[in-house]
Amino acid sequence: xxxxxxxxxxxxxxxxxxxxxxxxxxxxxxxxxxxxxxxxxxxxxxxxxxxxxxxxxxxxxxxxxxxxxxxxxxxxxxxxxxxxxxxxxxxxxxxxxxxxxxxxxxxxxxxxxxxxxxxxxxxxxxxxxxxxxxxxxxxxxxxxxxxxxxxxxxxxxxxxxxxxxxxxxxxxxxx
Amino acid sequence: xxxxxxxxxxxxxxxxxxxxxxxxxxxxxxxxxxxxxxxxxxxxxxxxxxxxxxxxxxxxxxxxxxxxxxxxxxxxxxxxxxxxxxxxxxxxxxxxxxxxxxxxxxxxxxxxxxxxxxxxxxxxxxxxxxxxxxxxxxxxxxxxxxxxxxxxxxxxxxxxxxxxxxxxxxxxxxxxxxxxxxxxxxxxxxxxxxxxxxxx
Numbered sequence: 001x002x003x004x005x006x007x008x009x010x011x012x013x014x015x016x017x018x019x020x021x022x023x024x025x026x027x028x029x030x031x032x033x034x035x036x037x038x039x040x041x042x043x044x045x046x047x048x049x050x051x052x053x054x055x056x057x058x059x060x061x062x063x064x065x066x067x068x069x070x071x072x073x074x075x076x077x078x079x080x081x082x083x084x085x086x087x088x089x090x091x092x093x094x095x096x097x098x099x100x101x102x103x104x105x106x107x108x109x110x111x112x113x114x115x116x117x118x119x120x121x122x123x124x125x126x127x128x129x130x131x132x133x134x135x136x137x138x139x140x141x142x143x144x145x146x147x148x149x150x151x152x153x154x155x156x157x158x159x160x161x162x163x164x165x166x167x168x169x170x171x172x173x174x175x
Numbered sequence: 176x177x178x179x180x181x182x183x184x185x186x187x188x189x190x191x192x193x194x195x196x197x198x199x200x201x202x203x204x205x206x207x208x209x210x211x212x213x214x215x216x217x218x219x220x221x222x223x224x225x226x227x228x229x230x231x232x233x234x235x236x237x238x239x240x241x242x243x244x245x246x247x248x249x250x251x252x253x254x255x256x257x258x259x260x261x262x263x264x265x266x267x268x269x270x271x272x273x274x275x276x277x278x279x280x281x282x283x284x285x286x287x288x289x290x291x292x293x294x295x296x297x298x299x300x301x302x303x304x305x306x307x308x309x310x311x312x313x314x315x316x317x318x319x320x321x322x323x324x325x326x327x328x329x330x331x332x333x334x335x336x337x338x339x340x341x342x343x344x345x346x347x348x349x350x351x352x353x354x355x356x357x358x359x360x361x362x363x364x365x366x367x368x369x370x371x372x373x374x375x
Contacts, residue, residue, distance in 0.1 A: 021319075022331065025313065025317065028215040029211055030210055034214075038206050038236060042202055042240065044202065046197055
C-alpha cells in the first residue's frame, strides 16, 4: 500500500445522481455483543516494564531537544568516566595496595582502566537513556563514543603523568 | 495507559500504538470505530446478516491479531477494508452466494431465518409516509446495488459510501487504477440504467 497522501476528487462532483442515491444507503450495525465476540478471540499483549516506562515518557523529548539530550548524555558519560580515570590512576594507585598490584604493569593498567571506563559509561548512560526514551542504538553509539573518548583521555593522562616532573602515579605504582 | 477521553480523540495510528502496548481499551476502540462501515460493506457483499456478522468478526480478529504488521504511515481504514474485502471475496468464492435477495439470505429456508437475515433499514424523525417512501427508495437502491457484480459493488460502495480515492480503492482491492476507474464507470452506468426509470 502507498502512504496516505493520495489526491481527492469528490465523488459528488463526478456523478451527483449516483452519489445522491448511494448516500441514501444507511450504515448498518452488527448485533449487540459484536465487540465482545471479537474481543473473546484476542489475546492482549502484556507490555514489558521497559515499554511501559518508555510509553509513559514518550514525547518528553523530541527533535532538537532530543539531540541536545543525547549530546548532554555523551558529555556526562565522558566527564564521569574521565573522573574515574583520574581517581583510579592518581589517587587509587597511591592509596590502595590492591590497586597498586593491579596496575603494576603500565600496559595492564590501561586495560584495567578501560574496563572501568566501559562499566562506568554503560551504568551512567543506561538509566538516562531509558528515562529520556532514547533508542538503544543511540545508547550504544553514545556509550561507544564515551568509551573511546575516555580511553584517549586515559592515554593522554598516562603520557602526561609519565613525562611531568619526573614523579607520577604509575612510576610510584611500579616502584 | 490512555484515558477513555484520550482514546476517543486520538488518531487511528495512536490507538494502534496503545493497543500494541497492551491496552484493551484501545483494541475495543478500533472495533467501535470500524464495526459499522466494515459490517455494512460485508453485508452488501454477501446479503446475509448472520454471515456478514461472522465475516466482520473474522475481519477484526485477523486485523487485531496482525496489528504488529500494520505500518502506521498507511491509513488504518484502508488496511482494515482490504482485510474485509479479501475475507468477503474468499467467502463468496467458497459459497457462491446468490446476492440478489433483499428478503433475506437465499439459503434461508424458513420465514424466521429469512427475517433474521433480512436487511434492517431505519429512518428516524420522519412522518410515516416519508418513512415509507424512504424505505421504498432505500430498498430500490439496495436492490440495484445487489445486482452489480461483487467487484463493481465493492468499488462503487468504497467510492460513494466510504469516500475513498481511486488509488486507495485500487490498493484495498489489489486492482490497477485503470481497472478501478472502469469498474466504477460501469457500475454507475448500470445503476443509472436500473434506477433512473423508477426513481426519476
